Amino acid sequence: TQLLEQSPQFLSIQEGENLTVYCNSSSVFSSLQWYRQEPGEGPVLLVTVVTGGEVKKLKRLTFQFGDARKDSSLHITAAQPGDTGLYLCAGKVWGYQKVTFGTGTKLQVIP
Amino acid sequence: KAGVTQTPRYLIKTRGQQVTLSCSPISGHRSVSWYQQTPGQGLQFLFEYFSETQRNKGNFPGRFSGRQFSNSRSEMNVSTLELGDSALYLCASSLAGGNDNEQFFGPGTRLTVL
Numbered sequence: 702t703q704l705l706e707q708s709p710q711f712l713s714i715q716e717g718e719n720l721t722v723y724c725n726s727s728s729v730f731s732s733l734q735w736y737r738q739e740p741g742e743g744p745v746l747l748v749t750v751v752t753g754g755e756v757k758k759l760k761r762l763t764f765q766f767g768d769a770r771k772d773s774s775l776h777i778t779a780a781q782p783g784d785t786g787l788y789l790c791a792g793k794v795w796g797y798q799k800v801t802f803g804t805g806t807k808l809q810v811i812p
Numbered sequence: 813k814a815g816v817t818q819t820p821r822y823l824i825k826t827r828g829q830q831v832t833l834s835c836s837p838i839s840g841h842r843s844v845s846w847y848q849q850t851p852g853q854g855l856q857f858l859f860e861y862f863s864e865t866q867r868n869k870g871n872f873p874g875r876f877s878g879r880q881f882s883n884s885r886s887e888m889n890v891s892t893l894e895l896g897d898s899a900l901y902l903c904a905s906s907l908a909g910g911n912d913n914e915q916f917f918g919p920g921t922r923l924t925v926l
Contacts, residue, residue, distance in 0.1 A: 734914065743816070743902050743917030744855075789855065791915075799868050800845070800915065802855035 704728055705790055705803035713809040717779050722806045724773045724790035733773050733792035735764055744789055780810045814839065816905050816918035824924045830891040833921045837884050837905030843867075844886040845915060846878060849900040861886055862908070890923075898925045 708723045724733070732751045736744035748757050750766035750773060757764045761784075763776040777784055790803040817836045825831050837844050845868075846858040857870040861880035878888040884905075890897055900922050904915035 736917075741919075741922070743904075743920050746914060746916060749914055791855075799857050799860075799870065801857070802847075804854055 704794060704801045705792065707788075707790060707803040707806050709806060710804065711807050711809075713811065714780055716781060716810055716812050720777050720780060720808070722775045722777075722788055722808070724775075724803050726771050726792075726794075728794045729770050730792035731770075731795050733766060733770075733790060735773070735775055736789045736791065738787040738789060739785075744787075777808075780808075782810045782812050784808060785810050816903060816916055818901075818903050818918035818921050820921060821919065822922045822924075824926065825893050826926050827893055827895060829893050830889065831893060831923060833888045833890075833901055833903075833923075835886045835888070835903030835905075835918060837886070837903075838916055841905035841907055841916075842884055843906045843908055844880055844884065845904045845906075846886070846888050847902045847904065848872070849902055849920070850898075855902070858888070893925045895925050898923060 704726050706725050714720055732749055734749045735747045737747055738744040748759055748764045750764055753770045754768045755766045761778045765774045773790055788806045791800050793800050816838055819834045835844055843862045845860040848856045848858055858872055858876055859866055859878050860868040864880045875891045880886045900920045902917050902920045904917045906915045
C-alpha cells in the first residue's frame with residue numbers, strides 16, 4: 702500500500718502556464734517535504750512544511766500543507782523550462798520512523 | 813560545506829556477484845539513509861543508520877545490508893546480485909534523523925546488473 706499518492710503522474714505544459722501537483726494520504730504526517738529530482742541526480746530538497754494549513758512560497762512555487770496534515774500541494778506559477786523534473790513529496794507518518802516518498806510527478810515544461 | 817558524496821557513480825556487475833557502495837554524509841550529519849529508485853517502484857527505503865547502529869529497515873531481502881562507521885560514512889552491500897537489483901541507489905544524510913525529516917541526497921550510484 703502506497704502511503705503517499707501523487708497526482709498527476711505526468712504533466713507536459715507550455716512555458717508560462719500554471720500548474721498544481723497534489724500529494725494525498727489517508728495518514729497524518731508530522732511533517733512533509735517536497736523535492737525536485739533531475740535525471741541522473743539525487744532529489745534536492747525544496748521545502749519542509751510542518752503546521753497544518755501552512756503555506757510557504759519559494760519564488761514562483763507555493764507549497765501548502767492540508768489542515769488535517771494528510772495532504773499537500775505544490776503550485777507553480779508561470780512555469781519555465783528549468784522547472785522540468787520529477788517532483789516528489791515525502792513525509793513521516795505519526796508513530797513511524799521511516800520516511801515515505803510519494804509516487805512522483807514528472808513535469809515537462811516546453812519552451 | 814560539501815554535500816553528500818557517493819562512490820562509485822556507475823557500476824556494472826553480473827548476476828551472482830556482490831557489490832559495495834559508499835556514502836559520505838554532510839559534515840556533522842549523523843543519520844544516513846539508503847534508498848533504491850527504479851522506474852516501476854519509485855523511491856523505496858532500504859535502511860537508516862545512526863551512530864553506527866541500524867535504526868530502521870525497509871522491506872528488502874537479507875541480501876541487502878549496510879553499516880556505518882564512527883565518522884558517519886556508510887556502506888551498502890548487495891550480495892548475489894539479481895537482474896532486478898538494477899537501479900539508482902541513493903544515500904541521504906540528515907542531522908539526527910528521528911523527527912528531523914530534512915534529508916540531503918547524494919547524486920546516487922547507478923547499478924546495472926547483466
